[in-house]
Amino acid sequence: MGMDILHTIFLILHFIGIGSLLGGFIVQLKQLKSHTAVVNMAMFHGSLTMLVSGLALLTINEMDPAATVDHMKIGVKLLALVVIVVLVMMNRKKSTPPAWVVPTIGGLTTLNIILAVAWQ
Structure with a gap:
């Protein structure tokens, strides 16, 4: 019962992170052109929240024999997430990061969502 609650909490945090x-990427779409x-x-906090909550979910699932x-x-x-985190950390304080960075973050984020849903 306790692990189910913990799993649910970390899953919710994972969704909030993504x-x-x-959302941080979508806000920047107008500036891409x-x-x-x-x-x-939002990208900084979201990527770190996804990383920590994802690792927690993995740990909880590994501990469950079922x-x-x-x-x-x-x-x-x-x-994909590690690449996102590295890109975010390396470019978060730059006033003008390379033009490919933000679209790559958005693309990898979308890829991560597709993998989570479509890879059964």
């Missing part, structure tokens, strides 16, 4: 990360898009605080964990799926999603 919402923040994707003029190359003035920045890595904003749960099956698709390690390949988790590995691919983790790789």
